[in-house]
Each structure stands twice: as C-alpha cells, then as structure tokens.
Amino acid sequence: MLKLENKPLKVINLGLESFADDLKSMGVKVESVDWKPPLPVDKAMREKIKANYAKKIEPANRQALEIINSGRAFLVGMGVAREEVPGMHDNLILHAGPPITWDRMCGPMRGAIIGALIYEGRAKTAEEAEKLAASGEIEYAPCHEHGCTGPMAGIVSPSMPVFILRNETYGNFTYATQNEGLGKVLRYGAFSEEVIIRLKWMEEVLYPTLKRAIGHLGKIDLHSLISQALHMGDEVHNRNRAGTSLLIRQLAPALVKTMLDPEQTAKVLDFINGNDHFFLNLSMPASKAVLDPARNIPGSSIAVVMARNGTDFGVQVSGLGGRWFTGPALVPDALYFPGYSKADANPDIGDSAITETGGLGGFAIAAAPAIVQFVGGSASEALSYTLSMFDICFGESSSYQIPALDFRGTPLGIDVVKVIENNLAPVIDTGVAHKNPGVGQVGAGVVNAPFEPFIKAFEALADELPGSC
Amino acid sequence: MKVKASILKGKYLDSVKLMLISKELRSLSGIEDAVVIMATQENREILKSTNMLVPEIEPAQETDIVAIVKADDQQSADEAIQKAENLVSSPTLKTEQEKGNRKALTIDKANLKLNGADLCLISVAGKYAAEEADKALDLGLHVMLFSDNVSLEDELALKTKAVKKGLLMMGPDCGTAIINGTPLAFANRVPHGKIGIVSASGTGLQEISATIANLGGGVSQAFGTGGRDGMKEIGGLMLYGCLEYLINDPETEVIVLMGKTPAPDVLSKLWKLLSQTAKPVIINFLKPMEIPSQSNLQYTISLAETAQLACLATGIQTDPHQLTHNHPLPKLRAKYLRGLYSGGTLCAEGIQVYKAMFGHEPYSNVGSDENHKLEDGWNTLEDSLIDLGSDEFTVGRPHPMIDYSLRLQKIAQEAANRDVGIILLDVVLGYGAHPDPASELVPALEKLAKEIVVICHVLATEGDPQDREKQIGKLQQAGAIVFTSHNEAIEFACKCLKSARGI
Numbered sequence: 023m024l025k026l027e028n029k030p031l032k033v034i035n036l037g038l039e040s041f042a043d044d045l046k047s048m049g050v051k052v053e054s055v056d057w058k059p060p061l062p063v064d065k066a067m068r069e070k071i072k073a074n075y076a077k078k079i080e081p082a083n084r085q086a087l088e089i090i091n092s093g094r095a096f097l098v099g100m101g102v103a104r105e106e107v108p109g110m111h112d113n114l115i116l117h118a119g120p121p122i123t124w125d126r127m128c129g130p131m132r133g134a135i136i137g138a139l140i141y142e143g144r145a146k147t148a149e150e151a152e153k154l155a156a157s158g159e160i161e162y163a164p165c166h167e168h169g170c171t172g173p174m175a176g177i178v179s180p181s182m183p184v185f186i187l188r189n190e191t192y193g194n195f196t197y198a199t200q201n202e203g204l205g206k207v208l209r210y211g212a213f214s215e216e217v218i219i220r221l222k223w224m225e226e227v228l229y230p231t232l233k234r235a236i237g238h239l240g241k242i243d244l245h246s247l248i249s250q251a252l253h254m255g256d257e258v259h260n261r262n263r264a265g266t267s268l269l270i271r272q273l274a275p276a277l278v279k280t281m282l283d284p285e286q287t288a289k290v291l292d293f294i295n296g297n298d299h300f301f302l303n304l305s306m307p308a309s310k311a312v313l314d315p316a317r318n319i320p321g322s323s324i325a326v327v328m329a330r331n332g333t334d335f336g337v338q339v340s341g342l343g344g345r346w347f348t349g350p351a352l353v354p355d356a357l358y359f360p361g362y363s364k365a366d367a368n369p370d371i372g373d374s375a376i377t378e379t380g381g382l383g384g385f386a387i388a389a390a391p392a393i394v395q396f397v398g399g400s401a402s403e404a405l406s407y408t409l410s411m412f413d414i415c416f417g418e419s420s421s422y423q424i425p426a427l428d429f430r431g432t433p434l435g436i437d438v439v440k441v442i443e444n445n446l447a448p449v450i451d452t453g454v455a456h457k458n459p460g461v462g463q464v465g466a467g468v469v470n471a472p473f474e475p476f477i478k479a480f481e482a483l484a485d486e487l488p489g490s491c
Numbered sequence: 492m493k494v495k496a497s498i499l500k501g502k503y504l505d506s507v508k509l510m511l512i513s514k515e516l517r518s519l520s521g522i523e524d525a526v527v528i529m530a531t532q533e534n535r536e537i538l539k540s541t542n543m544l545v546p547e548i549e550p551a552q553e554t555d556i557v558a559i560v561k562a563d564d565q566q567s568a569d570e571a572i573q574k575a576e577n578l579v580s581s582p583t584l585k586t587e588q589e590k591g592n593r594k595a596l597t598i599d600k601a602n603l604k605l606n607g608a609d610l611c612l613i614s615v616a617g618k619y620a621a622e623e624a625d626k627a628l629d630l631g632l633h634v635m636l637f638s639d640n641v642s643l644e645d646e647l648a649l650k651t652k653a654v655k656k657g658l659l660m661m662g663p664d665c666g667t668a669i670i671n672g673t674p675l676a677f678a679n680r681v682p683h684g685k686i687g688i689v690s691a692s693g694t695g696l697q698e699i700s701a702t703i704a705n706l707g708g709g710v711s712q713a714f715g716t717g718g719r720d721g722m723k724e725i726g727g728l729m730l731y732g733c734l735e736y737l738i739n740d741p742e743t744e745v746i747v748l749m750g751k752t753p754a755p756d757v758l759s760k761l762w763k764l765l766s767q768t769a770k771p772v773i774i775n776f777l778k779p780m781e782i783p784s785q786s787n788l789q790y791t792i793s794l795a796e797t798a799q800l801a802c803l804a805t806g807i808q809t810d811p812h813q814l815t816h817n818h819p820l821p822k823l824r825a826k827y828l829r830g831l832y833s834g835g836t837l838c839a840e841g842i843q844v845y846k847a848m849f850g851h852e853p854y855s856n857v858g859s860d861e862n863h864k865l866e867d868g869w870n871t872l873e874d875s876l877i878d879l880g881s882d883e884f885t886v887g888r889p890h891p892m893i894d895y896s897l898r899l900q901k902i903a904q905e906a907a908n909r910d911v912g913i914i915l916l917d918v919v920l921g922y923g924a925h926p927d928p929a930s931e932l933v934p935a936l937e938k939l940a941k942e943i944v945v946i947c948h949v950l951a952t953e954g955d956p957q958d959r960e961k962q963i964g965k966l967q968q969a970g971a972i973v974f975t976s977h978n979e980a981i982e983f984a985c986k987c988l989k990s991a992r993g994i
Contacts, residue, residue, distance in 0.1 A: 041612055
C-alpha cells in the first residue's frame with residue numbers, strides 16, 4: 023500500500039536544472055545532484071564493492087589513514103644513489119611513473135636518460151647515449167619501486183646525490199635528487215653541455231655543502247616545514263616558495279658553521295634562493311615517506327601512489343600490493359605560457375602527483391591563492407577544488423591545514439571507491455613539459471587524473487573480495 | 492563555408508543547457524548552424540541527418556560534449572568554437588559561486604543534505620535513468636521518472652520494488668504530477684482541493700487539472716504513472732497503487748482515472764478495485780468503451796468534460812458554457828487542417844474529436860488507423876494532426892514544450908503549402924514549459940499569410956508563472972483565435988473545415 027505523508031515535499035532533482043529552478047521559485051526545498059553519466063564499470067562489481075564496503079573496506083581504510091596521519095617525515099642526510107637507493111646498480115636508471123620500456127618513452131624522458139648517460143660518463147655524445155639506452159644493457163625501473171620520487175622525467179642515475187628521508191614513526195626511508203631549477207634542465211629532457219655542467223656542480227659543490235650542513239643539524243622536520251608552508255601560501259607542488267625559504271632558514275646557520283669556502287657557500291645559498299622549486303624535491307619524498315607504510319593493508323581502497331611517466335598514468339592502491347593500474351596520461355588542459363599551446367605539450371609526466379596522494383598539491387590548493395591565477399583561475403575556484411576533493415577522500419589530514427577553510431585539514435587518502443561512485447577524478451596541480459626534449463616547462467594548470475587507472479583498480483578490488491561477480 | 496568542431500572532455504550539462512548554448516551560437520554573426528550536444532550514439536545519428544557529423548568528432552566518447560559550427564569564414568568558426576568552450580565551462584562555476592556551497596554528486600549525498608528528502612525527480616538520459624531511480628527507491632524516496640527510453644523490463648523491476656516499499660514510481664516518461672500541492676516537471680499551478688487524479692498521460696493530466704482549476708475546483712493529488720503502466724507487461728502496478736491510495740485518502744472525494752486504454756487484464760483488475768469504492772470516479776481512456784454499470788462511475792472521452800464532471804461531483808456548479816468562446820467561423824483560403832501538437836494526449840483527443848465529426852481519423856504520426864498513418868510527421872497530407880513530442884522528433888532535442896524551434900520550422904513548412912487553410916497549435920503554459928511561448932510564436936504568426944487561420948489552445952491556469960492573460964493577448968494580437976479548452980479548439984477547427992467543404 024502506497025505511503026505518502028501529506029506534508030511539504032523535499033525534492034532531489036537529477037537532470038534538467040530548470041525543474042529545480044521552478045521548484046525553488048515556489049519555495050520548495052530542492053537539492054540538485056551535480057550528475058554526470060556514470061563511469062563504465064560493471065554493475066555487479068559496483069554492487070559487490072557496495073556490499074563489502076562497510077565491513078571490509080572501511081575498517082582497512084581507517085587503518086591506512088591512521089598510518090598516513092601518524093607519519094612524520096624527516097630529512098636525515100644525503101648520499102649517492104649508488105650507495106643509498108635500494109637495488110641501485112651501475113646499469114640501472116630510475117624514472118618517474120609506472121614501468122615503461124625505452125620504445126614507449128616520451129621525448130622528455132628519453133632526453134633525460136640521454137643526459138644521465140652522458141653525465142655518468144657512459145656516453146660522449148647524444149647518439150652514443152641513445153644507442154646505449156636502446157641496447158638493452160641499461161635497465162629501467164620506476165622510482166617508486168626503489169624508494170624514490172622524481173619530478174617530471176624523474177631520472178635517478180647511480181652517481182646522482184640524493185636526499186635521505188626517514189619516517190620517524192615507522193622507520194622507512196625515501197629518496198630524491200636535488201632540484202636543478204627551471205629552464206634547460208635534465209628533468210625536462212635537456213642534455214646540453216650546460217645541463218651536464220650544472221649536474222656536476224650539484225654533485226661536487228652543492229651536495230657536499232648541504233650534506234655537511236644537514237649532518238651538523240642531524241635532521242630537519244619536513245612535516246613541520248610543510249605544515250608551516252601551507253600557512254604561508256604554498257601547496258608544495260606548484261608553489262614551493264615558502265617551503266624553500268623555511269628550509270634556507272633552517273640550513274643557514276649550519277651552512278655557516280660547516281663552511282669550507284665562503285664563495286662556494288654563497289653560491290649554494292644563491293642557487294637555492296634562485297630556485298623556488300628547491301623544496302619540491304623534499305615535499306615529494308616526504309609525501310612518499312608517510313604513504314609507504316600504508317601499503318599492503320588487505321581490503322584498503324586508498325591510493326598510495328599516483329605517478330605519470332609521460333606516456334601512462336599509474337596508480338597503486340594499498341590493498342592491491344605493488345600492482346600498477348595504468349591508463350594513458352592525458353595532455354593537460356592547462357594555461358600555456360605565451361608562444362606555447364596544447365599542441366606543444368607532453369602528456370602529463372612526473373612523480374609529483376605523490377603530493378596530491380598525500381593531501382597536498384591540488385588537494386591543498388585552497389592554501390595557495392597566489393598561484394591560482396598562474397593556473398588560470400580565481401581564489402574561489404581554488405577553494406572549490408580543495409572542497410571537491412573531500413568527496414573522494416577517506417578522511418582529512420590531522421596536521422596539514424587550510425587557513426581559508428578555518429584550518430580544516432586537507433583532504434587525505436584518495437579512496438578509489440569514492441572516485442568511481444562520485445565520478446570525480448583527483449585534481450593535480452601540475453606543470454606541463456614541452457613534448458620535445460629540453461625545451462622545458464610550457465604551462466601549468468589544475469588537471470584531472472584520468473579515470474582509467476581508477477576503474478581498473480576498482481575492478482581489481484572487487485575481484486579480491488570473496489564471492490563472485 | 493567552414494566547418495569546425497571540438498570535443499570537450501570531462502564536462503556535463505543537461506540537454507536544455509546545451510540547447511540554449513547552441514541557440515546562442517547560432518545567433519552569432521557569420522554562423523550558419525551550430526550544435527553543442529553530448530556525443531551519444533543517438534545524437535550522432537541526429538548530427539548525421541543534419542550533415543553535422545564531421546570526422547573531427549569521431550574520437551569523442553559517449554560522455555563527451557561536442558561542438559560543431561558551420562560558419563561563413565574561418566574566423567567566425569574559430570570564435571564560435573571558443574565561445575562554445577567558454578559557455579560549456581562557465582555555468583557550473585557560476586552556480587557554485589552563487590550558492591557558496593557545492594552541489595551533491597550523488598542522490599545519497601543530496602538526501603543527506605536535505606536531511607531526508609521525500610521524492611527524487613529524474614530527467615537524465617534514459618539509459619542511465621533506471622539505475623538512478625533504483626538508487627532513489629533504495630533510499631526510500633518516491634520517484635518521478637521523467638526520462639524516456641527506459642526498457643519495459645527495468646520499468647517492471649522498478650515498479651515492483653516501489654510497490655513492495657509503498658513508494659511512488661511515476662514513469663518512466665512521466666511528464667506531469669502534483670504531489671502534496673507541489674507541481675512537478677510539466678505541471679500547472681492548481682489549487683488544493685478534493686479531486687484526486689491518476690493519469691497515464693502527461694498532457695492529459697495537465698489539461699484536466701488546469702480545467703479543474705479554471706472551473707474553480709482543486710486537486711488533492713495528481714499522480715502520473717507513465718504511458719506504459721496499463722500495458723500487460725507492467726500490469727498497471729502504479730495505476731492500481733495510486734487508485735487504491737486515492738480511494739483510501741480522506742482528502743480525496745472524487746477520483747479521475749485517465750490514460751490510454753489499459754490491457755484487458757489490467758482493466759479487469761481496475762474495475763474490481765473500483766467496485767470497492769463509493770466515491771465518484773470519472774474515467775477517460777481516450778476512446779469510446781463500455782464500463783461496468785456502477786452508479787458512481789462515469790465515462791467520457793473529452794478531457795474538458797472529465798474535469799467538468801469531476802467538479803460537478805464535488806458540488807461545484809459549473810456552467811457548461813463557462814469555457815466557451817463564441818468565435819464566428821472564419822473564411823478559409825484552402826480546405827485542409829494541420830495540427831502541430833506539443834502535447835501527445837491533446838493530439839490523441841484531437842484525433843478522436845475529428846473522427847467523431849468526419850467518421851474517420853485524420854492523417855497522423857500517432858493515430859491507430861493504418862489507412863491514415865503517416866510514415867513520419869514531416870510529410871503531412873490533407874488533414875493531419877501531428878504529435879511533435881513523439882520519438883522521431885524528440886530524440887536528442889528538448890521537448891517541443893520547451894524548445895519551439897521545431898514547431899516554428901513546421902509552421903513555416905505548412906504555411907508554405909497552398910492547400911493548408913488552418914494551423915492548430917497547443918500552447919502549454921505552466922512549470923517546465925517555455926517561459927514565454929508568445930515571444931517565439933508571435934513573430935512566426937505575423938509572418939504568415941493573413942488568410943491562414945491559426946487556432947491556438949492555451950493550456951494554462953491563472954497561477955501559472957507565464958501570465959496567461961498576457962500570453963493570450965499577444966497571440967490574439969498576432970491574429971490567432973484562442974481557446975482555453977482543447978476540446979473546443981479542435982471542434983471549432985472541424986466546424987471550420989465542414990463549413991468550407993459545404994458539409
């Protein structure tokens with residue numbers, strides 16, 4: 023028997039917005055759904071996930087989020103990749119994103135590998151390097167599979183100095199190279215002489231100078247630096263000016279105390295001061311350091327890695343072990359610098375989306391009003407980006423806060439299930455590389471991750487659950 | 492001429508918004524035609540038929556929006572595409588800023604935001620609609636499903652679930668309802684009252700409820716069931732459920748039951764249910780038929796009379812001539828009638844009235860007489876009554892009650908035919924409908940040769956947002972003969988034809 027309470031209706035409207043407008047004009051309480059056609063995911067799989075969410079997935083996610091929230095990343099030292107990075111050897115080159123073979127690599131990544139081989143002394147010319155790179159003698163592996171993260175091409179070769187980070191709560195280590203600055207740089211695929219000379223200077227002057235200072239300090243609390251940087255207008259992906267400044271403040275006394283040569287120390291400070299993105303190569307491994315311990319929690323649907331290699335976009339999920347779920351990386355619909363357009367852009371590239379995975383970057387862009395114009399938007403849009411990410415996150419950060427949201431924690435713990443159910447992809451606040459090696463950055467913007475890797479991960483989660491689809 | 496196209500990924504706007512954007516682009520100088528549309532398979536067919544299916548949009552996915560423009564020169568084309576991209580991108584941001592809070596992404600979230608909703612009104616594309624309706628029923632919400640192109644199988648599953656839960660599952664293809672005094676989708680502002688309506692037809696429900704209001708009556712509930720509810724596959728689940736509700740509802744003193752004639756099994760179930768009530772029941776199944784002899788049941792095939800009988804039964808003394816307009820019969824330049832309807836049930840009623848007066852059906856795209864069936868509504872013959880809301884016209888475009896462009900095109904086409912003496916139009920006002928139909932029709936009517944007779948039926952109530960009197964005044968000024976009862980409008984048209992033919 024039909025039950026209809028005779029009282030003023032409250033209506034949910036799904037579809038034609040004019041119907042909701044009419045109801046509003048009559049004073050009816052209406053809530054419109056921001057509806058989009060659903061993602062192509064098997065209905066049986068959706069139902070299986072739904073049936074298991076509260077009992078299996080949610081508790082696992084709660085555990086994962088607690089681990090992420092209790093992590094504390096410290097910069098504890100520096101070393102050379104060959105000695106510090108697990109599994110590194112003379113014929114191994116690490117790259118950004120999910121696994122990829124030489125023949126499928128994009129221009130900037132190939133260029134960066136050519137540069138790395140010249141830098142390592144394995145080749146004298148680009149032609150020689152390219153031949154060696156394609157010969158099969160050189161092995162390639164994702165940074166993420168060796169405790170590293172790398173921006174853009176993300177190349178780590180054996181002789182490169184690396185920062186060493188430790189998550190003090192869980193004892194795990196992560197690594198990243200030193201940031202080279204903007205312009206013609208290896209991470210954008212440049213391999214000209216000036217690039218190699220700079221890399222050598224970074225190895226011979228920057229690295230030992232910083233290593234002495236960090237050694238003198240013992241450790242630097244990056245967690246605290248990032249928290250402060252968010253209150254100073256950084257989201258530590260596309261804006262690292264505050265983070266870099268805070269780092270210099272910490273380092274300066276130690277640099278002076280451990281100084282061997284004033285000229286060189288001044289050059290080191292100048293170099294860091296001239297590169298607003300210096301801190302990016304610390305915010306990235308710091309994010310990884312707190313996310314890694316949340317891996318391998320059975321049933322958890324929280325993403326622990328989002329990374330791009332310029333060809334594929336890859337996602338790793340806590341409950342699904344080391345498997346990569348990939349789909350084509352998209353060419354960002356970004357704001358392009360004068361003289362460049364989307365036609366010049368390389369598909370999305372770099373491990374830097376680890377910051378978004380850790381509740382920073384695009385997820386914290388409401389903290390960085392200064393760059394929203396640079397990425398083509400308004401301050402209110404930035405707020406709306408951050409707010410929207412709460413819909414796909416399992417929880418929020420207990421320490422990274424957004425002043426403009428009354429110090430609410432940033433959205434944290436991308437839940438693959440929520441991405442699919444809400445039909446909303448993570449936003450990534452990223453730079454755009456030119457598709458040709460060595461041209462450098464041609465734009466920046468807030469871009470959405472592609473859905474394909476998340477759909478594949480969702481289906482794999484459903485497969486892992488007991489019962490059939 | 493230059494054709495330019497663009498694929499807009501990751502954006503979604505409803506078809507009405509896209510239509511408005513298309514319209515805005517077409518108004519730009521140097522633009523011959525422009526379409527902004529979802530790249531579904533159905534829409535590609537439409538693009539193909541209008542020569543707008545260009546290779547550039549081939550890679551678009553079904554969920555992408557595509558913009559295609561035909562322009563006089565490259566610059567106009569580029570500018571129009573740029574404008575399309577801007578318009579498609581901006582609306583959501585604007586509304587978000589206006590509201591200061593974000594819209595819910597799912598029914599679930601919207602339900603939380605409302606602290607428990609009562610009803611979910613769904614008008615998304617048919618292939619997604621059933622799944623969303625199912626989610627709403629699971630949340631314990633009544634559903635009004637405006638979308639069409641939902642399978643019978645899905646309809647049965649949804650209605651079976653709804654009946655089990657004691658919920659309304661109105662539709663698919665339910666255009667009109669008034670629940671607890673709230674008009675939903677295409678509905679008129681009708682006072683609250685004692686007449687309960689259950690209808691398997693949208694415009695039928697609008698015509699009856701509006702006429703009740705115009706006669707001084709009121710409506711307790713007006714349920715729509717969707718046009719297929721009476722078919723044997725669905726078994727009249729909602730007709731039965733709603734009727735049962737009205738029989739037991741203390742507020743309802745008189746019941747109106749209307750729609751296409753239900754299947755025999757369904758009909759006998761309904762008769763059985765009706766035998767349990769002493770409330771007056773006015774029945775209209777849109778064609779003459781026998782009903783059980785029971786003193787409280789009355790039958791008519793006139794929508795106006797359905798409303799009149801219902802009002803009489805509640806004790807309202809209606810003057811049978813209250814709605815009558817005494818227009819003198821005009822002289823016709825030619826002897827044929829073309830009825831261009833936006834309301835399917837009005838068209839069906841028109842066919843019945845015509846048949847009663849001429850002994851056979853007129854030509855139609857929706858009639859039941861095989862000898863007078865038109866292959867499609869574009870190729871009219873002699874006397875033709877066309878339902879412009881039928882599938883061949885509405886796939887991929889908004890309903891003709893919202894979007895007058897198709898009707899304007901048809902008016903021009905019919906007027907150019909020297910055999911046509913009368914054009915008959917229904918002008919539906921109320922919520923959901925076009926905000927100002929006169930603004931679309933008046934320029935078109937003024938262009939028509941003076942000797943063409945235009946008859947308009949304006950379906951409206953005093954409370955409708957469009958201002959009925961103003962609309963009628965503008966149409967009359969443009970030369971139209973206006974009625975506020977459809978039955979009367981079509982009878983008048985038929986009388987004109989008879990007099991012109993000397994019969």
